[in-house]
């Protein structure tokens with residue numbers, strides 16, 4: 001489970017990121033992406049927040065979707081572009097180097113779905129709220145938001161165990177990469193505050209990992 005903490009180190013090695021993450025996490029990271037893909041409508045126009053090397057985006061393209069991804073890391077975007085060239089995904093997958101703070105440049109009500117795996121836990125609280133509000137804005141009516149990420153367990157004993165076991169790995173990761181991630185304390189609450197209704201939340205890994213499906217709350221049109 002604590003392989004997620006190591007991701008910050010692997011992010012500096014985008015060409016081996018997916019392969020090593022898959023090994024270190026014993027397939028869990030890929031399984032998380034498959035779970036997100038399974039909840040995303042097929043044949044959709046999809047925005048991916050923090051697309052990394054484009055592994056999830058490629059799965060979605062395989063389901064007939066057109067995907068636009070963005071990521072803060074230039075080297076991740078370079079690896080995603082290599083994937084596009086090598087796997088002939090041009091025209092179906094496009095990526096750009098951009099942080100969530102650039103989401104205000106995205107058009108209103110343009111996407112059927114917005115997806116993200118293991119990115120929101122790398123954002124600070126302001127960025128997280130900002131990203132979710134813009135995810136809501138750019139989504140069409142009835143759209144689908146699917147998120148998979150590390151979250152804080154709900155019960156006190158699970159929380160204490162998780163925090164104690166995660167701390168040494170997080171410290172080591174910070175020493176090596178000078179950066180880190182934090183499990184999201186109240187993902188459902190963040191979603192509601194951003195204008196979403198949580199439709200489904202599946203927890204696994206001692207309650208410390210969540211796949212969440214949410215839909216925009218429709219604004220009432222005055223009659």
Ligand SMILES: C[S@@+](CC[C@H](N)C(=O)[O-])C[C@H]1O[C@@H](n2cnc3c(N)ncnc32)[C@H](O)[C@@H]1O
Nearest residue numbers: 007050051052071072073099100117118119122
């Ligand atoms: C753990 S990786 C996950 C990548 C990909 N979603 C996956 O699951 O393979 C986290 C990604 O979030 C990106 N990221 C971190 N902060 C970001 C931000 N503020 N805006 C956009 N992307 C960000 C990182 O560059 C990195 O590619």
